[in-house]
Amino acid sequence: LDLTAVRRRNRLEWANAHIRWHLALWRGVLFTDDSRFSLYRADGRQRVWRCVGERFADVNVVDRVVHGGGGVMVWASVCYGQRTQVHFNDGILNAQRYRDEILRPIVVPFIHDHHLMLQHDNARPHVARICAEFLETENIPVLAWPAYSPDMSPIEHVWDALDRRIRQRAPVPADIQQLHTAIEEQWTNIPQATINNLINSMRMRCVALHEADTDWFSDPPNTVKLHILEWPFIVTSLRHTCAIIMLSIQHLDMPHL
Numbered sequence: 001l002d003l004t005a006v007r008r009r010n011r012l013e014w015a016n017a018h019i020r021w022h023l024a025l026w027r028g029v030l031f032t033d034d035s036r037f038s039l040y041r042a043d044g045r046q047r048v049w050r051c052v053g054e055r056f057a058d059v060n061v062v063d064r065v066v067h068g069g070g071g072v073m074v075w076a077s078v079c080y081g082q083r084t085q086v087h088f089n090d091g092i093l094n095a096q097r098y099r100d101e102i103l104r105p106i107v108v109p110f111i112h113d114h115h116l117m118l119q120h121d122n123a124r125p126h127v128a129r130i131c132a133e134f135l136e137t138e139n140i141p142v143l144a145w146p147a148y149s150p151d152m153s154p155i156e157h158v159w160d161a162l163d164r165r166i167r168q169r170a171p172v173p174a175d176i177q178q179l180h181t182a183i184e185e186q187w188t189n190i191p192q193a194t195i196n197n198l199i200n201s202m203r204m205r206c207v208a209l210h211e212a213d214t215d216w217f218s219d220p221p222n223t224v225k226l227h228i229l230e231w232p233f234i235v236t237s238l239r240h241t242c243a244i245i246m247l248s249i250q251h252l253d254m255p256h257l
Contacts, residue, residue: 007146007147007148010146010147011146011148011149011209012209012210013146014144014145014146014149014209015146015206015207015209015210016210018202018206019203019206019207019210021202021203021206023200023203026080026199026200026202026203027079027080027081027199027200028079028080028115028116028117029079029116029117029118029119029143029199030077030078030079030107030110030111030114030116030117030118030119031077031078031079031119031153031154031155031199032075032076032077032107032118032119032120032155033075033076033077033120033121033150033153033155033156033159034073034074034075034076034089034093035073035074035159036071036072036073036074037071037072037074037162037163037166037179037183038070038071039070039071039173039174039175039176039179070176071176071179072088072089072176072179072180072183073088073089073090073093074086074087074088074089074183075087075088075089075093075102076155076158076187077106077107077110077155078154078155078158078195078198078199079114079116079199080195080196080199080200081192081196082110082114082192083187083192083195084106084107084110085106085184085187086183086184086187087101087102087106088180089101093125094125095124095125095126095128095130095131096130097125098125098126098128098131099130099131099134103131103134103135104134107140108138108140111140112138117141117142117143118135118140118141118142118143119142119143119145119153120142120145121145121147121149121150121153122145122147149209151205152205152206152209154195154198154199154201154202155198157198158190158194158195158198161190161194162183162186162187162190165186165189165190166179166182166183166186169182169186
């Protein structure tokens with residue numbers, strides 16, 4: 001995560017405000033999110049050990065399918081003891097679609113039935129005025145959420161569990177329809193105990209966030225972050241207005257003058 005000092009401060013304030021929440025409060029939150037699932041992995045994260053000069057050897061190269069061979073966007077939500085069904089988002093999900101296709105038919109009835117509070121991140125459709133006004137009209141309480149903090153939401157780990165289950169299927173999905181089916185089946189197969197344990201960990205997450213960002217402010221990293229915006233270079237520092245930066249030329253990939 002690219003966390004500026006302001007974002008870290010906001011995260012720290014949020015952690016301080018919620019670190020003493022009782023478990024019953026966290027169990028009363030509906031955690032929502034969306035995630036993309038691709039037919040084939042295309043994140044480039046596979047690592048190999050190789051010798052010098054063997055970078056492009058066949059054994060060290062994996063064929064890649066453009067854009068993961070296609071995929072789907074999925075929305076879902078979880079709470080202690082319950083979960084909604086997955087909802088597939090076709091196309092761009094703007095604020096109006098978010099209200100009409102997710103909030104109105106899924107979130108509002110579920111929250112009213114189970115007396116929950118809504119958590120969603122700060123994506124533009126979520127915080128748009130038409131959605132905020134709709135939720136207020138429907139008397140839906142919304143949990144304030146720190147920006148750039150997907151690591152705090154339990155549902156992020158549920159997505160990971162779902163992805164692992166899909167990849168472990170034999171055979172793995174070979175087309176979009178099979179991917180749809182796999183997502184729906186494996187979503188319902190995730191043990192509710194797994195979700196409950198993640199929600200029960202919220203206080204520990206707040207403690208960890210508090211400690212991490214408190215340590216950052218008490219002892220900020222000495223490493224200066226460079227942002228190359230254009231040529232000539234514009235160098236900015238997160239800690240100093242002016243800085244003398246000594247750079248070793250062999251560690252830079254700079255254009256020749």
